[in-house]
Amino acid sequence: MARANRIIRNLYRDSVALMQLSARLSAISGVEQASAVMATEANLALLAEAGLVDRDIDPSPSDLLIVMTGDEEALAAAMSEADGMLSRTGRSDEAGDRSQRIPPRSIQMGLDALPEANLALISTPGEYAAAEAFKALRMGLNVMLFSDNVDLADEIALKAYARDNGLIVMGPDCGTAIIDGIPLGFANAVQRGDIGCVAASGTGLQQVTCLVDRWGAGISQAIGTGGRDLKAAVGGETMLRGITALAEDRETAVITLISKPPAAEIAERVLEVAERAGKPVVVNFIGADPAALERPNVHPARTLEDAARIAVALSLGERPTTPDPPAALVEAAAASAADLAPGQIYLRGLFSGGTFCYEALLLLTEALGPVFSSTPLDPDCALADPWRSHRHTVIDLGDDQFTRGRPHPMIDTTLRAERILREASDPEVAVILLDVVLGFGAHADPADEIGSAVEEAQSLAKAAGRHLVFVGSVCGTAADPQGLADQEARLRKAGVILADSNALAVRLCAGVLARNADGKAARSAAGKAR
């Protein structure tokens, strides 16, 4: 008498089917007995005791076990019959795969195809976006509203509905978020950790999350609010909801808030909620006086870099410090500055990230005095023509006035490359300050095109007997599609002095200009002495 066993993993058939299978197999000539049972410990022990299965087999209670005794030939036929019976009913379907191939054409279809989804990313023209966002919210989905040009009234209504239904609306005009480790929009591949961010600034959020990653910590969630969220009319709904969500999130130990200074009453409300969050909250209201943000449990940060540094220190249980700029970097800037001609006295900042531009304007104005811009801090410093720089100039090439009819400079570097060359031909320009943003959605190889432009600009300057100092920072991570190390290496090779952060790059630029001004003064004094 032979015996045969078969374990079929994770197969569930109802009891009638199991009985029918057992009966069918038993009826086969030459089969003495046959049983199809769930492979529980208890059943296995009994079957092993009866000598019907080996004791060393290792099925789980979710497996189906077929046990038979009889003639060897009959058992082979019976096992084949069992396979046939089991394969005829209820196996995973191929038809299901066919339906998957139909691309969803609506949120409803998307949700039908992916019912476990809990977030809809909406990127339609602004006039349709609010309606789509409402649909998503009514289906119980959180919303990331990438679209801009959404009416303020719609934003207020969407956020009120989300609040009342325990959901969140990120946006409108929310370009960056990282949810459960998934980068959405323009975002970077950061490692996961316990720092949660809520930001009204896309590139601000990218800078902080990338620096957190660079300095060895990680991000739990990064929530974008959209640029208008902290205006009085909207009331900071998303930022407040984000703080509450991160306060409740067990994966988050430190919360970081990033925004331009909100309306006063909203700032007060945000800080009140931050104070009660039950976890440390780092606040970077870019340009706000840190002393005015002081509250129990709140750690004010002056720059995006400071925000990331404080958050990382808190995450690692260390005391936040403000280190001096790396000596090698300062020396490299000084060495480069030594080649500047006396007449080279101005800086030109050519940014692709709006928040980088804004932060640079703040820091440079403080260090150098008036800085002209197409998006000036002071209306008196507005450029008469955004396409022509004047004295110290910092521009956001991602601003509407530059991107009409063109791709954003994070995606297409053409406009910036042209502007680099134009600035290089200005004999009064000493320093060109750049940001380079990596990550999903960004240019596949910005170092290639920007590096070429830098080399060409340097050649132009050299032909005119001058030298240019290029300073920049790369906002990205090692895991980004472009690769941080490779991009940085190629930009350095092209002659760009790279700092870890935008704020540090700005400080280096200010140092170079101060040094050249000192040199100019010294040379001037020496000339007079002669």
Add this chain to the structure above:
Amino acid sequence: MTAGGSGSAGIRLNALSAGHRAPRDRFTGVVHSVFRRACNIEREDGGMLVLLAAELGNAPHGVRLETPAGFAFDRHIAAGHGVGCRAGVLRVGRSGLSVDLRDAPTWRVDLSRLCLDSRQPAVAVARRAARQALARSRDRAGPAGRRTLAEFAHERLDLLAAATEAYAEQEAETAVQRLIGTGVGLTPSGDDLAVGFVAGLWCTAGSSPRRAVFAARLAAAMCRAARTTNAISRAYLRHAAHGHVCEPLAELAVAIASAATEDAIHAAVDRAVAVGSSSGHEAVRGLLRGLGAWAAGSGSMAAIPESIRRPAVKGVGAMEPAHG
């Protein structure tokens, strides 16, 4: 129509009722197993939800659907499909099937509220009627041959009943550990017997602190032992451990507790044994053994002050309006 073939068409079914242990707000899961009249969904948190065809009774973790005539889950859904529930609508990925849970009343059962006194003559008569009906149904079920494993399970139930009658906790725990996972069927016979047995204990435990303590400890042992059986069975065992069982079994318990007429008892048994192939039969067998475990015991209603006794029968298995 093949499984998943209706993906683009989309089928929306309304829920007729939802067990009180069935989540209906936000959750995510995956289709665990599918049968013609039921579909098990394993939730991300490890819990189980079962979708049931309209003709089936309620379950603590089940949602009964307004299924059209001839509807079969396994023609639309396949194991492994993703499932999400958002804003009261449950969707089964790739199948196009969605279930509107928003207006479904909640079905609630708690046998521990029965406070059934098995020694009452009328209750004893009802139990006897149920035993007769069960024996008849077994005859109808055909010969018991090739049920060796089921017979083992029955023997182990006997050991459990004896230990329970003697309030021998350790022995009862050992017996329930050996019982669970033993036997034939998708939910092994031993599991069905254990579900019925502990349900029977909960029916009578409310009338005596000693019984309640014993039942609670046995239930805890049962939950631990449930790890050794499959996930479908485990869900039923864990709910039964708290006195929450499927509607047909609960109705039979209520019929016995209220000393219903013989015809009513027979009808209740018939409905209960109709569940599954052998599961219903085994669960009723277990229930009757559980109800009888302390029929001649020392548990006493007098031990519980009248003021805190719960009313017998009323509210044991009840429907509540949605959102109520």
